[in-house]
Each structure stands twice: as structure tokens, then as C-alpha cells.
Amino acid sequence: MACIRVVLALSLTRINALSTTAAPTKTLFLAKPTVNAEALLQHFAAHGCCVTDVDAHTRFAFVQFESDADANRALALENGPYREAKRAHASINDRNATAAAAWDALCAKLRGVTAGAVVPRSHADRVAARLAARGHETLAVEQVGVERLLLLRTRDPAAFAAETSADAVLAGVCVPLALDGHKPVTDVAAAADEIDELLRDASAGASTRVRVRTSPPALAAEITRRLEGATAYALAPGQADLEAHVAVVDRAYVCGVVAAPNREQARRKQVASRAYFKLEEALDLAGVEDLHGSHALDLGAAPGGWTESLLDRGASVVAVDPGALNESVGARPGVRHIQKKSQAARNDGDLDGERFDVFVCDMCLHEPGDAVAALEACAPHLKPGALVVLAIKLTQPAKSTALNDKRAEPYVERLRPLLDGAAAHHLVASRTRERTVVGRWRGS
Ligand SMILES: C[S@@+](CC[C@H](N)C(=O)[O-])C[C@H]1O[C@@H](n2cnc3c(N)ncnc32)[C@H](O)[C@@H]1O
Ligand SMILES: *[C@@H]1O[C@H](CO)[C@@H](O)[C@H](O)[C@H]1NC(C)=O
Ligand SMILES: *[C@@H]1O[C@H](CO)[C@@H](O)[C@H](O)[C@H]1NC(C)=O
Numbered sequence: 219m220a221c222i223r224v225v226l227a228l229s230l231t232r233i234n235a236l237s238t239t240a241a242p243t244k245t246l247f248l249a250k251p252t253v254n255a256e257a258l259l260q261h262f263a264a265h266g267c268c269v270t271d272v273d274a275h276t277r278f279a280f281v282q283f284e285s286d287a288d289a290n291r292a293l294a295l296e297n298g299p300y301r302e303a304k305r306a307h308a309s310i311n312d313r314n315a316t317a318a319a320a321w322d323a324l325c326a327k328l329r330g331v332t333a334g335a336v337v338p339r340s341h342a343d344r345v346a347a348r349l350a351a352r353g354h355e356t357l358a359v360e361q362v363g364v365e366r367l368l369l370l371r372t373r374d375p376a377a378f379a380a381e382t383s384a385d386a387v388l389a390g391v392c393v394p395l396a397l398d399g400h401k402p403v404t405d406v407a408a409a410a411d412e413i414d415e416l417l418r419d420a421s422a423g424a425s426t427r428v429r430v431r432t433s434p435p436a437l438a439a440e441i442t443r444r445l446e447g448a449t450a451y452a453l454a455p456g457q458a459d460l461e462a463h464v465a466v467v468d469r470a471y472v473c474g475v476v477a478a479p480n481r482e483q484a485r486r487k488q489v490a491s492r493a494y495f496k497l498e499e500a501l502d503l504a505g506v507e508d509l510h511g512s513h514a515l516d517l518g519a520a521p522g523g524w525t526e527s528l529l530d531r532g533a534s535v536v537a538v539d540p541g542a543l544n545e546s547v548g549a550r551p552g553v554r555h556i557q558k559k560s561q562a563a564r565n566d567g568d569l570d571g572e573r574f575d576v577f578v579c580d581m582c583l584h585e586p587g588d589a590v591a592a593l594e595a596c597a598p599h600l601k602p603g604a605l606v607v608l609a610i611k612l613t614q615p616a617k618s619t620a621l622n623d624k625r626a627e628p629y630v631e632r633l634r635p636l637l638d639g640a641a642a643h644h645l646v647a648s649r650t651r652e653r654t655v656v657g658r659w660r661g662s
Contacts, residue, residue, distance in 0.1 A: 240490035244283045246292055250301035253281040261299055265294040271570055273313065275320050276468045280306060280313060324470050330357055331399030331472065333378045334465050337392045337434045342366040343619070344646045345392050348385075348499075354378060358468055367433045367465060370401075376476045379461065383479035387499045387646050391430060395463040395474065402470035406437070410444035413462045416475040418450045420460055427454035429478060433465040469552070483499075490544035493580060494523035495647040496654065500607045501531070503643055504656045509533035515574040515599065517592055518559045518581030522547035529553065533576060538563045560592055572599050577659065578607040584624040586629045587608045593636065602661025606637055607654060615651030619644065626653040636660055 246534035251258055255274035256494055258281060262269045270282035280299065283289040293303055308436055333354065337345045341359075346356040346368055353373065372378045382394035382628050387548040403409050417428055428451045432438040441464055451460065458478040465472050489495075503508075508533030520541030521526045526536045534552035537543060545556050556563045560581065563569055579589055579599055600606075609627045621642070630642045630653070637657030645654050 225446045230388060244286060244289050245306040246281045246283070246289055247306040248279045248281060248298070248300040248302070248306045249304075250277060251275075251299060252301075253299040255279070257299065262288075262295075264291055265291065265295055267295075273317075275317070276324075278316065293521045311615075321404075323468070324468050325357065328369070328399035328402050328467060328470060328472060330371050331369045331397055333372045333377045333474075334395040334397045334433060334463075334472075335368040335370060335382065336362065336395070336435075337366055337368065339366050340619075340650060341367065341391050341646060342588045344644055345388065348646055349382075352381070362434050362466075365433075365468070369397075369467065375474060379476050379615060380479045382586065387495050387502075390495070391646060392434070395431060395433060395465055396461075396476040397463060397465055397472040397474045399472055402467075402472050404469060404471070406440055406471065407444065409464050409473055410441055412471075412473045413441060413464060413475065414445060414448060416473065417445075417448070417460060417462060420450040420475050420477075422459070424449055424452060426451040426460060427456060427458040427478075428452065428460045428462055429456075429458035430462045430464070432463065437464060437466060475561060489523055490526050490547045491521045491523035492647065494527050496580070496609075497524045497527040497578065497607060498644050499645045499647055500643065500656050501527070502653050503641070504605060504607070506605060507531070509576065512575040512605075513573070514576035514578065515569075515572070515596065517577075517579040517596075519555070524578055524580055525553060526550075528576065528578070536569070536572060536574075561595075564595060569596075569599050573601050574599055574604055575601055576605045576607075579607045582611060585613060586626070587632070590629055590632045590636075593633070600661070602659060604640075604659040604661075606657050606659050608633070609648075610642075610655060612651040612653075617650075619650060622650055623653070630655055633657065 251274055258274060258279060259269050259272050268288045269281055270284050271282040273280040283292060310503040322553045335345060342359060356368045357370045357371055358369040358371060379394045379396050382388050382392060398631045401413055429436045430442045432441060445453060461476055461478045463474045508530060508531060512531040512533040514528045516525050516535055516537045518539055519537035520539035520543055522544040525537045526547045529550055529552060536554050536556065538556045538560050540557060540559050548555055556568045577596060579592055581589060583589055589610060593608060610626045612622055612625050616625060626642060633655050634640050638660055640651045640657035642654055642655050648654060
């Protein structure tokens with residue numbers, strides 16, 4: 219029980235502090251801890267090993283025990299949340315040298331970083347791909363709780379934050395941060411000082427409003443608290459003129475200050491459905507901007523996100539769906555809603571005489587192959603070279619992205635002979651079970 223009390227008495231600052239007074243015999247060196255200091259401490263406590271200090275880094279940790287017996291018990295444990303445990307010998311017990319070398323390595327890694335993006339784990343690859351297409355290179359991916367922090371190299375960090383906030387596809391899933399990797403600091407107090415200095419430089423006066431955004435998000439409260447009382451600017455939770463950014467990477471705090479993105483402009487566009495952003499993304503990937511003069515067929519159109527995206531780009535649209543269209547979308551010029559299933563629309567002759575430059579299909583069907591069949595059935599109505607965007611919705615999805623890619627592959631294969639330049643994408647705005655194929659109708 220005494221052990222538990224020792225454990226609870228340890229404050230976080232204590233855990234983080236580098237201690238140099240450790241008796242070597244009571245200290246273990248752990249390589250590659252997979253959890254943070256607090257969790258390491260809980261792990262040993264749960265096995266009855268009394269810990270008095272933990273010094274955890276990404277690549278190593280020192281754990282100091284109350285007695286040799288505790289250290290020995292810890293050494294005998296198997297399958298801890300770290301790769302290997304050794305008694306700290308003289309060579310590796312030089313904590314300051316080890317810590318200094320780790321810090322230097324961390325600084326070298328951060329040197330090229332000019333920005334960051336916080337994204338859900340499931341979206342990290344897709345967001346990185348979209349950012350790469352815009353010239354923002356991902357240098358490293360850090361784990362931050364259930365999220366990921368992409369560390370980026372970008373030419374203009376201020377423009378990056380504004381541009382990413384204004385990107386309708388990214389705005390909903392990603393928090394952009396401007397970060398200067400040249401000047402990492404070691405603790406939250408130094409980070410707050412750094413931010414304060416940057417803000418005073420950038421501020422136009424006491425009425426300049428500042429919003430704080432951080433990775434992890436919970437850090438924002440601490441930074442904000444430390445900035446309270448500043449007179450050169452005013453902290454504001456809502457609309458701001460400047461944004462202060464801080465990200466923690468391993469033990470380094472990386473900071474940046476930028477003009478706040480225009481929130482009016484950055485606010486997610488009001489659309490008939492969130493599916494709007496899927497088609498926007500697919501059209502971006504296809505390199506299609508303008509659709510003026512194009513005639514589009516939208517199968518499974520309700521409530522109307524895809525139809526709206528097509529209209530926004532200048533196309534006229536035949537929207538087929540037994541469901542209702544959003545009223546304001548349905549009332550826009552250039553829309554004709556055929557309120558039937560696609561088979562019925564064809565069989566009833568509703569598409570007679572129609573020839574389309576664009577075919578899109580987002581129908582929810584019994585089987586993904588039905589979407590391919592729907593495209594084939596519309597062949598007489600498609601112009602050669604017509605743009606095709608077709609959602610493959612797996613009806614038996616797997617948990618992993620790679621497995622779902624594999625399950626979608628047979629349907630992509632069926633589409634390849636029909637389309638030129640067929641490419642299958644897992645869109646940022648799509649669920650894990652959905653892939654989107656983009657290509658050009660080959661015609662006959
Ligand atoms: C995910 S929703 C489409 C969302 C739409 N793309 C948007 O942007 O709002 C799927 C739609 O497929 C429609 N659907 C299912 N089977 C259909 C069929 N055989 N013919 C036409 N539409 C169908 C459903 O009525 C439903 O509205
Ligand atoms: C090790 O680092 C600590 C904290 O930075 C410092 O106080 C201490 O003097 C250093 N010890 C040695 C032997 O350099
Ligand atoms: C219909 O779509 C518009 C955008 O075109 C949107 O503002 C509105 O909220 C939608 N209506 C409904 C009922 O979802």
C-alpha cells in the first residue's frame with residue numbers, strides 16, 4: 219500500500235524532471251517505451267514495483283525504484299510496455315549525456331519543420347497525400363493520443379494555415395499549425411514565453427485578439443493561462459486577429475504565430491449534404507475545375523450534395539433518385555430531378571435522347587458490382603471521354619484500410635477496361651469502406 223501512496227504522490231512535473239541523484243543500482247534503463255511516463259509508472263505499480271522517479275523520452279526511459287528488491291522485480295517482468303529493460307550501467311547511466319544526445323537528435327529532426335497538421339489517425343495518410351499535392355511535404359508523423367500530428371515542410375507557413383482552413387475538404391478534418399522548428403524549447407513555460415514574444419512582435423496593439431491552438435489540444439488551456447495578463451494583445455476564444463500555435467513533439471515545444479484565418483471564409487460551406495465534399499475532392503483529383511457547358515448524370519443524387527457540386531462548377535444536371543432533393547438545390551436552374559430508381563428512369567425512357575459529358579454515381583446498392591452494372595447500363599447515354607466518378611461502397615467492409623483497398627480491387631478491375639486513366643481513391647471525406655473511382659469513359 220505504501221507503494222501506491224508513493225505513486226500517487228508523484229506529480230507530473232516530478233515525473234518529467236531529470237533527476238541526477240539516482241542510485242544506479244535502483245535504476246533501470248528501458249529502451250523504446252511505447253507509453254508515456256505516467257503509464258510506465260502505472261505498469262510498475264500494478265506489478266508491485268515501487269517507482270520513485272520516471273524520466274521518459276521517445277527512445278528511452280529511466281525508471282528509478284524505491285529499493286533494489288523493487289528494481290529486481292521490475293527486471294524480472296516480461297512483456298512490459300517497452301522493448302528491453304536493463305539495469306542502468308555506468309555508461310548508460312550518464313543521463314545528462316543521453317538526454318542531451320536525444321535532444322540534439324530531436325532538434326535535428328525538427329529543423330526543417332515549418333508547419334503541422336493535427337488529423338484523426340484514420341485520415342493521416344489521405345490528408346498527407348492531399349497536402350503533398352499542394353506542395354506541403356510531410357517530414358514525420360507523430361502520435362498524439364488518438365490523433366496524428368503531421369510535421370510538414372511548407373514554403374509559406376502563414377499561407378499554409380489560411381489555405382488549409384479555406385480548403386473545404388481539409389477544414390473539417392485537420393487543424394493546421396504554423397510551427398518554427400528552428401527554435402524548439404524544453405518546457406511549457408519557455409513555450410509560453412516564446413509565444414508571448416512572437417505575439418508582441420506581431421500585435422498591432424492591446425485590441426489585437428489572439429486565439430491559441432495546440433497539439434495536443436489540452437495544452438491550449440495551459441498556454442492561455444500563462445499568457446493571461448498580457449497587455450500587448452487580448453486573448454479571445456472566438457474571432458481572432460492572430461493565432462498562436464504550439465505543438466509538443468517528444469519533449470520539445472515548437473511554436474508559431476500567424477494571422478488568424480478568416481473564419482467567415484473558412485467556415486464550412488452550407489451544402490445539401492456532406493457528400494458534396496467527396497465529389498469536390500474527386501473532381502480536384504481528376505484535375506477538373508470548370509464544368510460550364512457540360513451535361514451531367516447523377517445517379518443516387520438525393521439529397522443533392524453531388525448535384526450541387528456539379529451545378530456550382532457550371533454543369534447542367536439530370537439527378538436520378540427515388541428520394542427527395544434538397545429544395546434549394548432542386549430549384550436551381552439547370553437541374554432536372556427524375557424521382558425514380560435508375561433502372562426505372564432508363565426503362566421508362568426518361569433518359570431517351572440524353573447524352574452526358576459527366577457521369578457520377580453515389581448510389582447505395584446491395585452489392586458494389588451493381589454500381590459498375592449501372593455505369594454499363596448507361597453506356598448509350600455517355601459521350602466518349604465523359605468524366606466518370608463512381609463510388610464503390612463495400613457491403614462487407616474490413617477494419618483496415620489496406621484490406622478494404624483489396625476488397626474494392628475486383629470492382630476497380632472491372633472498371634479499368636471501361637475507363638481511360640481509371641484511378642481508385644480513398645477520399646479524405648469518405649468512410650473507411652468507400653473507394654471512389656475516377657476516369658474517362660472509353661466509349662465504343
Ligand atoms: C449516399 S446517398 C447519395 C448522396 C448524394 N450523392 C449527395 O451528394 O447528397 C445514396 C442514394 O442512393 C439512392 N439509391 C439507392 N438505390 C438507387 C437506385 N437503384 N437508383 C437511384 N438511386 C438509388 C438512395 O435513394 C440514396 O439517396
Ligand atoms: C545534469 O543536468 C541537470 C539538469 O539540467 C544539471 O542540474 C546537472 O548539473 C547536470 N549534471 C551533470 C553532472 O552535468
Ligand atoms: C439545402 O442546401 C442548402 C445549400 O444549398 C443548405 O444551406 C440547406 O441547409 C439545405 N437544406 C436542408 C434542409 O438540408
